[in-house]
Amino acid sequence: AQTVTQSQPEMSVQEAETVTLSCTYDTSESDYYLFWYKQPPSRQMILVIRQEAYKQQNATENRFSVNFQKAAKSFSLKISDSQLGDAAMYFCAYRSAGLNAGNNRKLIWGLGTSLAVNP
Amino acid sequence: SQTIHQWPATLVQPVGSPLSLECTVEGTSNPNLYWYRQAAGRGLQLLFYSVGIGQISSEVPQNLSASRPQDRQFILSSKKLLLSDSGFYLCAWDRDRGSPLHFGNGTRLTVT
Structure with missing residues (x-):
């Protein structure tokens, strides 16, 4: 079964600096999707970035980018020029792209990293 | 554009009482729908998902x-x-x- 591990329960960063959140996963599949979600204090889950495993190019969304290392099964999130509004819980998630309908439905979630941004 | 509405936002219910939480999606047809639960300080647990009307799959008994x-x-x-x-x-x-996945704003349920 697939698993997702976020080894940093808490992180902090100074405003305007860069921080990297780590995520590793375990799978025997070759085709899958990876996601980073942000959950601010309001607790709404917001998609930050999405990566398709068959694409070698790392996904980017404005100040957010990922370092996707497929062989190492690593999917870290880099936040550049951190802002106070980036303070949130960040979750990494995995979804199979296989044809098995049951596997497709489930996202496998990490336990999250709580990010504090210091002014 | 698609939107998802979930209500109520907050609910306090006594033990033994019934529960009904509702979710609706606008702007799309035949979506896959999911219910998740998140305990305080923990990750998300998938409870149910549905790929169509009347089709429900349970993940956690x-x-x-x-x-x-x-x-x-x-x-x-x-x-x-x-x-x-x-x-x-x-x-x-x-x-x-x-x-x-696109999420609703969530419901905070407290059972007393």
């Missing part, structure tokens, strides 16, 4: 149930709440396995 009476409506229910049902409940939808 418990005293909760789900129904999908209409294409874009998903309801989470319980006949008798337990203390352990307290938590934050999130409804979500997506189109297919490659698309991201």
Whole structure:
């Protein structure tokens, strides 16, 4: 079964600096999707970035980018020029792209990293 | 554009009382629908998902149930709440396995 591990329960960063959140996963599949979600204090889950495993190019969304290392099964999130509004819980998630309908439905979630941004 | 509505935002219910949480999606048809629960300081646990009207898959056996009476409506229910049902409940939808989940604003349920 697939698993997702976020080894940093808490992180902090100074405003305007860069921080990297780590995520590793375990799978025997070759085709899958990876996601980073942000959950601010309001607790709404917001998609930050999405990566398709068959694409070698790392996904980017404005100040957010990922370092996707497929062989190492690593999917870290880099936040550049951190802002106070980036303070949130960040979750990494995995979804199979296989044809098995049951596997497709489930996202496998990490336990999250709580990010504090210091002014 | 698509939107997802979930209500109520907050709910306090006594043990043994019934529960009904509702979620509706606008701007799309035949979405996949999901109910998640998040305990304080923990990750997300998938409770139910639905790929169509009347089609419900349960991930975790418990005293909760789900129904999908209409294409874009998903309801989470319980006949008798337990203390352990307290938590934050999130409804979500997506189109297919490659698309991201889109979440509602959540319901904070406290069972007293």
